[in-house]
Amino acid sequence: MRNKILRICFVCLVLCAFMIISNFLGTILMPQRLDYGSTWDSYLVEPKDSVDILFFGSSMVYCNVIPATLYKNTGITSYVMAGPEMTIPITYYYIREACRTQSPKVIAVELNGLFYGRYTNFTKVTVGYMPWSANRIGATFNAAEKEERLGLMFPLYNYHSRLSEVSRADLISHLCPAADPYAGYTPLSKAVPQTEIIYRGYRSDTEEFARNLMYLKKISEFCEVNNIKLLLYVSPAIAQIPPETLETMKEQIHSWGEFIDFNPMTQEMQIDNQTDWYDNLHFNVHGANKFTNFLGHYLKELFALPETVAEEVQLWLSRIEQIEAYQKEAMAASES
Amino acid sequence: MTFNSLSFVLFFSIFLTLYYLLPKKLQNPLLLLGNYVFYSFGGVTAVLLLLAGTVITYGCGRAIEASFCRVRRLWLVIGEVYMLGLLFALKYLGFFSSLLSALTGAQPLDLTGVLLPIGISFYTFSVSAYLFDVYRGKLAAERNILSYAIFVSFFPAILSGPVGKAREFLPQLQSSRRFQLLPLKEGLLRFVIGCVKKMALADRLGILVNTAYADTSAISGSLWILVAIAYSFQIYLDFSAYSDMALGVAKMLGFQLTENFRYPYNSRTVKEFWKKWHISLTSWFREYLYFPLGGSHVPTWRCYMNILIVFAVSGLWHGAAMQFIVWGLLNGIYQVAGELTSPLRKKAMGSHSRLVALWQTLCTFALIAVSWVFFRATSVSEALFILKRILLFYRTDLGTSSLLALGANTRDLIFLAVLLLGYFIPGFINKAGALQKKLPSTTVAYWLTIGVLLLILSLFGVYGVGFDPQDFVYFSF
Numbered sequence: 001m002r003n004k005i006l007r008i009c010f011v012c013l014v015l016c017a018f019m020i021i022s023n024f025l026g027t028i029l030m031p032q033r034l035d036y037g038s039t040w041d042s043y044l045v046e047p048k049d050s051v052d053i054l055f056f057g058s059s060m061v062y063c064n065v066i067p068a069t070l071y072k073n074t075g076i077t078s079y080v081m082a083g084p085e086m087t088i089p090i091t092y093y094y095i096r097e098a099c100r101t102q103s104p105k106v107i108a109v110e111l112n113g114l115f116y117g118r119y120t121n122f123t124k125v126t127v128g129y130m131p132w133s134a135n136r137i138g139a140t141f142n143a144a145e146k147e148e149r150l151g152l153m154f155p156l157y158n159y160h161s162r163l164s165e166v167s168r169a170d171l172i173s174h175l176c177p178a179a180d181p182y183a184g185y186t187p188l189s190k191a192v193p194q195t196e197i198i199y200r201g202y203r204s205d206t207e208e209f210a211r212n213l214m215y216l217k218k219i220s221e222f223c224e225v226n227n228i229k230l231l232l233y234v235s236p237a238i239a240q241i242p243p244e245t246l247e248t249m250k251e252q253i254h255s256w257g258e259f260i261d262f263n264p265m266t267q268e269m270q271i272d273n274q275t276d277w278y279d280n281l282h283f284n285v286h287g288a289n290k291f292t293n294f295l296g297h298y299l300k301e302l303f304a305l306p307e308t309v310a311e312e313v314q315l316w317l318s319r320i321e322q323i324e325a326y327q328k329e330a331m332a333a334s335e336s
Numbered sequence: 337m338t339f340n341s342l343s344f345v346l347f348f349s350i351f352l353t354l355y356y357l358l359p360k361k362l363q364n365p366l367l368l369l370g371n372y373v374f375y376s377f378g379g380v381t382a383v384l385l386l387l388a389g390t391v392i393t394y395g396c397g398r399a400i401e402a403s404f405c406r407v408r409r410l411w412l413v414i415g416e417v418y419m420l421g422l423l424f425a426l427k428y429l430g431f432f433s434s435l436l437s438a439l440t441g442a443q444p445l446d447l448t449g450v451l452l453p454i455g456i457s458f459y460t461f462s463v464s465a466y467l468f469d470v471y472r473g474k475l476a477a478e479r480n481i482l483s484y485a486i487f488v489s490f491f492p493a494i495l496s497g498p499v500g501k502a503r504e505f506l507p508q509l510q511s512s513r514r515f516q517l518l519p520l521k522e523g524l525l526r527f528v529i530g531c532v533k534k535m536a537l538a539d540r541l542g543i544l545v546n547t548a549y550a551d552t553s554a555i556s557g558s559l560w561i562l563v564a565i566a567y568s569f570q571i572y573l574d575f576s577a578y579s580d581m582a583l584g585v586a587k588m589l590g591f592q593l594t595e596n597f598r599y600p601y602n603s604r605t606v607k608e609f610w611k612k613w614h615i616s617l618t619s620w621f622r623e624y625l626y627f628p629l630g631g632s633h634v635p636t637w638r639c640y641m642n643i644l645i646v647f648a649v650s651g652l653w654h655g656a657a658m659q660f661i662v663w664g665l666l667n668g669i670y671q672v673a674g675e676l677t678s679p680l681r682k683k684a685m686g687s688h689s690r691l692v693a694l695w696q697t698l699c700t701f702a703l704i705a706v707s708w709v710f711f712r713a714t715s716v717s718e719a720l721f722i723l724k725r726i727l728l729f730y731r732t733d734l735g736t737s738s739l740l741a742l743g744a745n746t747r748d749l750i751f752l753a754v755l756l757l758g759y760f761i762p763g764f765i766n767k768a769g770a771l772q773k774k775l776p777s778t779t780v781a782y783w784l785t786i787g788v789l790l791l792i793l794s795l796f797g798v799y800g801v802g803f804d805p806q807d808f809v810y811f812s813f
Contacts, residue, residue, distance in 0.1 A: 007779050037489045056558040093755040152343075164747040 018126060023132070024169035026155025027163045030128070035186040037062045037083040038129040042180035046079060046313070051102045052308045053078035053299065056091045056182070057110030060235040062135055065159060067183035068319035069289055070296040075307030077316065080184030088113045088212040089143035092219050097135040099226065106303050107223055107258075108231040112241065114203035115214045119145045123142035127152050130204060179278035179315060181322040184217075187285045189330035190277040194238045195273070198280065202241050204248040213252060220256035229303050230257030236266050236291060258302060262291070269294040273326040275334070285323075285330050337377040338797075338808065339581040340531050347374065352588060356515040364482055364509060367589070369617055371489035375455070382453035386421065390488045392418050393463045397470045401477040408471060415467045416673045433655035455494040457653060461620055463488055466502040468542050475503045483509045492585040496578045496808055498594045498616035505591070510653070512592030521776035523587030524727065528789045529772070530580030532797075533573045534808070537759060539798035540744075540752050541570035549712065549745035552722055556737040557729030563742070566707040567712050573602065594619075601704075604672040604696035605678075609704060611671050617653075621646050640675070644668040654711070659719055660703075663710040670703050691766045705807055751796060 015260035016163055033039055037059065044153045053076060055061050061082035070078050081098050083090065088109075095107060123144045128151070130136040145259070162170075194252065223230040227279045232253055234241065247288070250259060262269075276287030283291055299305060337346050349369045358366055378381050381476040396415030400408050437440060466487070469475035478484040487505050548555050554564065557607060579596035586593045600612035610618050620632075629642040651664020678748065713719035728734060739749055762771070775782045 010779060011783050012785045018790055019359070020789045022791060025795060052548075156794045160795055160797070160800065163342065163795060240418050 004186075005315045008329060009070050010307055012035070012202075013191050020298055020336075022156050023160045026159055027132075027159070028171055028175070029159040029173045030155060030170070031162070031165050032130055032170045033125070033178070034173065034203070035182070037080075037086070037184075037186070038125050039180055039184055040129045040131055041177035043081055043098070043184065044078065044131060045177050045179050045240055046102070046183075047312050048101055049103045050078045050312060051077045052097055052104055052305065053106045053108060053145075053316035054095070054102060054104045054111070055082060055108045056086075056098075057235075058086045058113055058116075059084055059186075060112055060237065060281055061110045062184055062186050063278065064235050064283075065287050065290050066187075066292045066294065066323055068289070068316065068323040069292040070319070071308075071316050072320045073293055074296040074300045074305075076296065076300060076305055077308040078183070082110070082131065082184070084122040085116060086113060086116070086122070086126050087120060087143060088219075089215040089296075090139050091124070092215045092222070093127075093130070093139035093143065095219055095222060097130060097133060097139075099228075100133070100135075104228055104306060106229045106231060106299060107214070107219075108233060108299070109219060110237065111232055111233050111249065111253075112237075114209060114216065115200070115204075115229045115241065115245075116212070118208050118211065124147050124151065124158060128158065181319055185288070185317060185323075187288075187326050187330075188282060188321070189285055189326075191280055191284050191286070191334055192277055192279055193274045193278055194277045196238075198239050199242040202245050204245050216253060217256060223257070231299065232257045232259045233259040234263060236262045236271065236283075238277065260298070262295070264314045265294065283293065285327050289327060303310045337374060339527075339578070339585070339723055340534055343444065348585065353660045357776070358462070360512045363513060364486060365598075367491070368486050371486060371494070374491035375494060377452070377491060378454045381451070382456075385453050385456070386459070386489055389419055389459070390464060390485045391481075393467060393488070394478070394484045397467060397477040397484070398479070400467065400470050404555065407532070412471045416464055417465050419460045422458055428458065428656045441679050455496070458497045458499055459488055459494055461617070462493075462500040462502070465499070465620060465624055469501075469503055475506075476508055478502070481763070488588075490591075492582040492589070492591075493593060496575070498579060498582065498583070499598045499620050500616070501594065502592065508591050516590075518776055520588050521782060523584040523589075525584070525772065525776055525782070526587065526669065526788065526792070527578050527584030530577040530584060530787055532789050532793050533580065534577035534798035535799060536793055537752075537755055538570050538573035538577055540748070540755070540796070541573065542564045543748075543798070544742040544752075545570055545712065548742070549714075552718060553727075554735050555741065556735040557724070557725040557727065557731060559735070559737050559739070559741070560726045560796060561729060562739070564709055564722075564726065568601070568701070568708050571708060572597070572613075588743060595802070601701055602697060603700050606667065606700055606703060607675050610667070610671070615720060617650070625649060640672045641673050643675075647671070655717075656686055659710045659716045661712050661799055662716050666707045667704075670707070688696060698734045722735075755792075755796060 001140055053070070055065050055067075055078060059082070062080045065080050067078040067080060079102070083094070085093070089114060095109075098104075124292075126135065127139045127148075128142050130139060138152075140149055144152055149162075154224060212280070218231055219319065222228075234246070236237060240246075248259065250261075253259060271290055273288055276283055276286040276290065278287075337347065351366075355363060355366060355370075372383060372386075376385060391414050396411045396418075397742070399411040400415075403411055405481045445523055459501040466475070466478075486504055487500065490500065490505070493500055504721060540803075545563055545567045548560070565800060576597040583593050583595070594616045596615050598612040598615065600609050604613055626642055627644045629645065630638060630641045631642065634642070645668075647663070647664040647668030651660040651662070654660045654664070662702055709722050709726075710716065710719040713722065725734060739748070744752070
């Protein structure tokens, strides 16, 4: 009997070892992710409890908010933990996961995600790069397409073909990740002049909107329980949410957090439609700089945030240096 | 549903659990149900044809046994004509119609929309052999229609063999199959090895081969030699992998099926090769075509004629196209030439030296590899083009000689080489068979081996995103 039990235990051990090793191999075979959102490897090496504001949402966050600029102007540390076309349900799991290593005073969620469909094109990235945890499993089974679940639970399924092309840089980024010099921001230099405002076909009477609202409420409840202030904001864009839809949305969410639509304030931000846009949804580095300046002061006043007592000042100073160098280069390129 | 799919793993896990949990008297009905559930993935028409064939040939078998003289023969003919006629209609009518049209100028039959039910070539032969055995008195007609239906539709073998012999299978249905750990472990190991052979080896070779065959003129003669070798290994690994999986699944269910391969490329003559390759089909042709034609108990010239007929029919069985007939005939010619030159070769080389054995093995492999070129090509002219290129292997102006033109990068090729060596070397020194027999009786070594094999499968298998998983080669037959 004892031998039988030992044998069964050994078999279970081997199967567990197989799962762990294969998932480890699957994870390190994934392409390195250093920008364009879902940069979890870098986020997890950020010094613990050193970030006061966490930003979540889609590319309209990781292209528009520069944590280094925010720190430079306000002394407040922040991090962008957004993902490409990230839906609100996945944002919910991101928030839960991000708060395991940080204790932010404010969480800012960009609201265009309320109008995304149930599944967008990047679930494999947004959920696939999450660290292994109950939140990742929750996101896999509650917010990912059925056909993606196998690859998300078993990354080798998606990435074993990379065995023939995985580079040293990929392996190093997974095994020895470095802090992100941009703290989750992705700088864009191209300037595409924009003309008039257009309205996207967003509606608030869809099943998906109702589902996204439900998850936004869960985000609000999470923040309340954890004593975190919640900012629900609409990022400036040329392609905007239709005014009626925006009003309906505002009515439904106003009690869940501080709501602000930054679109009417672009003049105050001194946004130049000729030079500050990458496309009709995203700022380039110049526009992002102006927006972040404005956003930082706004947040500091709204939430009466003190300057962060950052132990890792050197890290933030180097980030400021990095972004300023990028801005200079972008400026020089546009002038030439 | 193929063996190397998650849906099969799920299906079989549930099925196997019920199989051993349910009372013994329900085991066979469950097995029949499982067979039809498995086969139902081939479509309703396929299931109905299988059912019809089962009922008709069961009736014919009973009638043969109950009748006398000419009436017995009549029932045999009815059963054989129905099964072989159906196979002919579904598989060969289009081919012969086109052939006739090419010869006479008549309009060929429009048979678009006529689909070949998967596995029909295999179960037709199993059933056909059963009727012959009953007719010849070698086997009593099965009275239990349930047992007979299980034999015809046995899911581990129905899609790609081994071609079952009723006199070997039916008695196994009568004995109770209790849960025993050792056969289960043996079957599982064999199944996993089959999966690795198919997905990590055969399908990876398939990538190189398919790339070459997609544009035959782009590849140089020297590279075509490598492609021909690669295909020789691909088809062996692919088909033997299926057999491994089939035998492994059958073993887990408590059944012993015929071995289909015995290291065929380790053969010194083509004759020896055909004793070790697709053994179940070769023995079917020997017993039900070659021997009835007279076998070797006829004048020599007729014996050679019989060999050519058997191989031509074997080629035709594989596919309704000229290149398969040429492939079959070529193997027949090899065998006849081998018989004719055997005394001369023995005199010239003797047969005891290891070097001679190696030389003969390599020559046999080369001959077989040349015949596989016809097997893989989409037409006789394509095969001849490739062989012509191979003969002009020294011409560097005819296509690229770069291995990287075969759809794989350097790392892929290194992995493939290591995996192939890792598979063939133990087999070559005959250790693999011995190890495979010993492992299931251990615990630690066995489960570690399973774990390592699953890891190899996960890392190197052709599945999922980034790959186009290949069907088993023999599914199309």
